[in-house]
Amino acid sequence: MLKQLKEDVQAVFARDPAARNTFEVLTTYPGIHALIMHRMAHELWKKDCKTSARILSSFSRFATGIEIHPGAKIGKRFFIDHGMGVVIGETAEIGDDVTLYHGVTLGGTTWNKGKRHPTLEDGVVVGAGAKILGPFIVGKNAKVGSNAVVTKEVPEGVTAVGNPARFIFKNKDKSTENEHEQRRRSYAESIGFQPYAATQDQSDPMLEGMRVLLDRIQHNEKRINDLCHQLSLLDPTYNKQQDAEPYSEEELKIIEEVRRECEAQSQQSKA
Structure with missing residues (x-):
């Protein structure tokens, strides 16, 4: 005793x-x-x-x-x-x-x-x-x-x-993550998302919601980039309808501004 x-x-x-x-x-x-x-x-x-x-x-x-x-x-x-x-x-x-x-x-x-x-x-x-x-x-x-x-x-x-x-879990081996988890982690880090005290295999409804949002944001961002790329290739001198009137100076300025914005968005995404 x-x-x-x-x-x-x-x-x-x-x-x-x-x-x-x-x-x-x-x-x-x-x-x-x-x-x-x-x-x-x-x-x-x-x-x-x-x-x-x-x-x-x-x-x-x-x-x-x-x-x-x-x-x-x-x-x-x-x-x-x-x-x-x-x-x-x-x-x-x-x-x-x-x-x-x-x-x-x-x-x-x-x-x-x-x-x-x-x-x-x-x-x-x-x-x-x-x-x-x-x-x-x-x-x-x-x-x-x-x-x-x-x-x-x-x-x-x-x-x-x-x-x-x-x-x-301390010192978790990231090599065991599947490709989808690695892609999600890389995207979260690229936009500065750092969940506090959160791990990949925990059962947390809020964390699951954030995962769904991250996937959706990344999907939408890809679609926007594809759209911007197509807009940047737009040729304002092309007109399929022969009897259509040509673009005005104001319309051409708008198209040129859209092209510049899309090119800038594409370069930012690549960086």
């Missing part, structure tokens, strides 16, 4: 630059207080002293603002920074070296008994206000952004952001 407490305190120093000394951590950090009482409540829970465990858990919630069900399994060097509003459900499982910030909820989405809360593997970091809901796994060293709402499994090493959460 004391060895585990020592590791928990060392985890605070490793992840919180505001920590100054051991005495201050032990007396002023609610995350440490909640963790100590949870470990005691969890032992009571395993020994089938469930009422005593729940009473201790309720007192911990009152004293720290952190609610951890005594049935939750928590690994080594667990750190709750600030802690106010953190809720951890009964069947939640937390690995080693996990960090939670204030307002995090590890909750369930069903009233059925059994596994209904998430499992956080080693090294996971969950930002302030994030909600992880359901009996799935958040992979090793994954990160969940602030205020994200996660309702599906998070792969190892991935960052989940947004509501509903979408995944950001």
Whole structure:
């Protein structure tokens, strides 16, 4: 117990630059207080002293603002920074070296008994206000952004952001993209379109809409360029109808102006 407490305190120093000394951590950090009482409540829970465990858990919630069900399994060097509003459900499982910030909820989405809360593997970091809901796994060293709402499994090493959460994969190999995706990416870069925190394989309705718009814009731009090219080849001296009157000086000026504009548009597209 004391060895585990020592590791928990060392985890605070490793992840919180505001920590100054051991005495201050032990007396002023609610995350440490909640963790100590949870470990005691969890032992009571395993020994089938469930009422005593729940009473201790309720007192911990009152004293720290952190609610951890005594049935939750928590690994080594667990750190709750600030802690106010953190809720951890009964069947939640937390690995080693996990960090939670204030307002995090590890909750369930069903009233059925059994596994209904998430499992956080080693090294996971969950930002302030994030909600992880359901009996799935958040992979090793994954990160969940602030205020994200996660309702599906998070792969190892991935960052989940947004509501509903979408995944950001680091160092994605662009060679695996098909020709259509490469063309879309090149066109988006050419017009300065840079989606923030967006990846090619995420299921995001807004991003899908932007993809459709990019394809449509590119298609329309190609048609306009083709039209401009044909207009630039227009010969104002040609007149199929022999009895038709020749173009006036004003009409010839308009045709010449259209030709210049089309040529400029074509050169800009090539550049």
